[in-house]
Amino acid sequence: MDQSFANTALELTAPALPLEQPLAREGSDELLALLYRQMRSLAGPRQDLDDLVQAAAERALKALPRFEGRCALSTFTYGIVYRTLLDHQRWYRRFQRRFSLDSRDEPDDLVSSRSSETDLRELTRARRLYAALDTLPQEKRATLILHDLEGIEVAEVALISGANERTVRSRLRDAHKKLAEILRQDPLFDPEVPA
Amino acid sequence: MSAADLARFELAKRAYQATQPTAAEVQTGVRRARLARRRPRRNWFSKGLVLVVLAVGGMAYAKPHAVGELVERVLPSHDADSSKRAHQRPAPPPTPAIPAVHAAIPAPAPNAGPPIGPKNAPKPAPRAVVGKHAEGARLAPAPAPSIGGSPEAGVSDWGRVGRALARGDDESALSALRQLSESDDRSTRDKADLGRAQLFMAHGQSEQACALLRSLLNRGASARIERQAQASLKSCAR
Numbered sequence: 001m002d003q004s005f006a007n008t009a010l011e012l013t014a015p016a017l018p019l020e021q022p023l024a025r026e027g028s029d030e031l032l033a034l035l036y037r038q039m040r041s042l043a044g045p046r047q048d049l050d051d052l053v054q055a056a057a058e059r060a061l062k063a064l065p066r067f068e069g070r071c072a073l074s075t076f077t078y079g080i081v082y083r084t085l086l087d088h089q090r091w092y093r094r095f096q097r098r099f100s101l102d103s104r105d106e107p108d109d110l111v112s113s114r115s116s117e118t119d120l121r122e123l124t125r126a127r128r129l130y131a132a133l134d135t136l137p138q139e140k141r142a143t144l145i146l147h148d149l150e151g152i153e154v155a156e157v158a159l160i161s162g163a164n165e166r167t168v169r170s171r172l173r174d175a176h177k178k179l180a181e182i183l184r185q186d187p188l189f190d191p192e193v194p195a
Numbered sequence: 196m197s198a199a200d201l202a203r204f205e206l207a208k209r210a211y212q213a214t215q216p217t218a219a220e221v222q223t224g225v226r227r228a229r230l231a232r233r234r235p236r237r238n239w240f241s242k243g244l245v246l247v248v249l250a251v252g253g254m255a256y257a258k259p260h261a262v263g264e265l266v267e268r269v270l271p272s273h274d275a276d277s278s279k280r281a282h283q284r285p286a287p288p289p290t291p292a293i294p295a296v297h298a299a300i301p302a303p304a305p306n307a308g309p310p311i312g313p314k315n316a317p318k319p320a321p322r323a324v325v326g327k328h329a330e331g332a333r334l335a336p337a338p339a340p341s342i343g344g345s346p347e348a349g350v351s352d353w354g355r356v357g358r359a360l361a362r363g364d365d366e367s368a369l370s371a372l373r374q375l376s377e378s379d380d381r382s383t384r385d386k387a388d389l390g391r392a393q394l395f396m397a398h399g400q401s402e403q404a405c406a407l408l409r410s411l412l413n414r415g416a417s418a419r420i421e422r423q424a425q426a427s428l429k430s431c432a433r
């Protein structure tokens with residue numbers, strides 16, 4: 001699926017075909033949807049998600065002609081999303097040293113169309129999970145999300161983050177340790193309490 | 196990791212998956228990203244604007260009167276342009292070839308005219324014309340400038356001052372300023388006197404300069420001129 005999509009995307013985003021053409025637009029929409037999902041998973045719900053998706057999309061459309069199909073397109077785009085997010089965080093950290101924007105500090109609230117008690121509990125858990133993930137360093141946070149929550153193999157995570165497999169494992173170990181510490185103190189994540 | 200920790204992670208994973216974006220949310224995000232991509236980026240405009248603001252701000256900070264001087268420098272040239280245009284009208288009065296005169300004299304920087312005073316006499320004069328003036332040394336009451344009927348006939352009084360300064364002909368500038376200082380308009384008089392004082396000062400004739408500056412302060416010139424006069428008077432006190 002990935003390979004065929006890669007070919008389609010490559011054909012559609014080639015410079016000869018302007019994106020305004022209907023077919024190209026369809027292809028770029030698929031690519032944007034993929035980038036949106038990936039950015040949403042890595043960055044979590046946040047107010048500047050659209051900006052991040054846009055930045056990643058610009059990078060992806062520039063880089064697509066260089067995509068040689070050696071890995072899945074989703075791995076390739078995940079790599080772009082990962083780097084975009086890290087660059088943004090780095091910039092934002094520098095920005096925060098001088099200025100503070102209160103509205104940005106708070107993540108965009110999670111919404112759910114369902115409203116049963118179980119769903120609300122899941123929603124609260126997710127909020128707490130994101131709050132816990134935010135305490136981890138960016139690289140470790142991304143590694144944990146990619147491997148544990150998205151179910152991506154270590155080798156692929158290494159490709160995405162441009163790191164050694166051992167580094168990825170080490171990051172995972174550290175992230176697990178810290179996250180477990182946080183979750184242990186949260187009664188919502190107590191497995192003894194009935195769901 | 197203990198089994199309890201694994202169970203906690205399992206709960207966390209479930210919560211994470213329950214809050215994944217729906218297809219509708221993704222579509223909305225895609226639409227917003229697509230709309231943002233269509234917006235033309237005008238980086239050059241903001242960069243240019245920043246550069247202009249920095250340049251003007253820097254100039255205003257380093258030299259507060261620089262902006263005013265720049266405007267004044269532009270305005271005389273505008274006068275000159277309009278007079279040139281006037282000369283090009285169908286029935287112009289017979290005038291000597293202005294371009295030839297200007298071509299013979301290398302264009303100096305407006306404020307870089309070599310001073311005439313004896314203090315500055317040893318400096319090599321860049322132009323033969325100015326060299327003659329340097330020999331004449333003092334800024335004695337200037338001879339009436341032979342401007343009447345000259346190429347500068349159509350130029351305003353301030354234009355004459357500006358042109359003379361641009362040529363480095365400070366005597367003509369002084370005489371033009373003297374004419375202006377007899378004007379009926381008080382503001383023109385004050386400005387002309389301030390100009391004369393500054394020219395005197397530039398040539399080391401501080402007595403005349405200081406006398407003029409004091410008279411300016413005594414007669415109660417406008418605030419801006421008074422400020423400049425006071426600033427110049429500081430060098431008189433030294």
